[in-house]
Amino acid sequence: MQRQTDRQRDRLAAQVFVCTNDRDADYACCADAGGEETLEAVKSWLRDRNAFWNPISVIETGCLGLCSENGTAIAIQPRDEWYSAVRPAEVPDLLESEFGPDAERVGAAYRRRQEASDSDAA
Structure with a gap:
């Protein structure tokens, strides 16, 4: 087992969870x-802005508990924002x-980490 928390924190500023749950x-x-x-x-919008997977990851999920026949559930972390019927x-x-x-x-914390990383590399 390898802990990867610091590596992921340095790479990611946010995660967008998109429900694709299917049920009978x-x-x-x-x-x-x-x-x-x-x-x-979601992936296309982020790719067009060069933000897909770094600094924003997209995660396909099962049920987020916001089921609607009118659209999909999305959660954005660590912002703790939840949307239904998207x-x-x-x-x-x-x-x-x-x-x-x-x-x-x-996110400001992400920008500070990036700036520190950039100045360390210089």
Whole structure:
């Protein structure tokens, strides 16, 4: 077992969890509400801003407990922000409100770590 906490903290500023849970039940699930498409929209938005996997990771999850037939559940950590009924077309507005138009608002702590790392390398 290898602890990787410090390495991940240095690399990541946020994690976007996107539910794609599928279930055989009458109850709504994110898979039926566009979960895969929403996941791809999140990844695409971050890739377009050079923020995919560093500094923002995307994690496909099972149920987040915010089931809706109207869209997918998304959680953003460590911000502790939770959204339900997210449609793929709404992803750009959601992520821009969380991270800024160019994903520049990823967190002051992350920016300080990056600046310290950059000055150590110089």
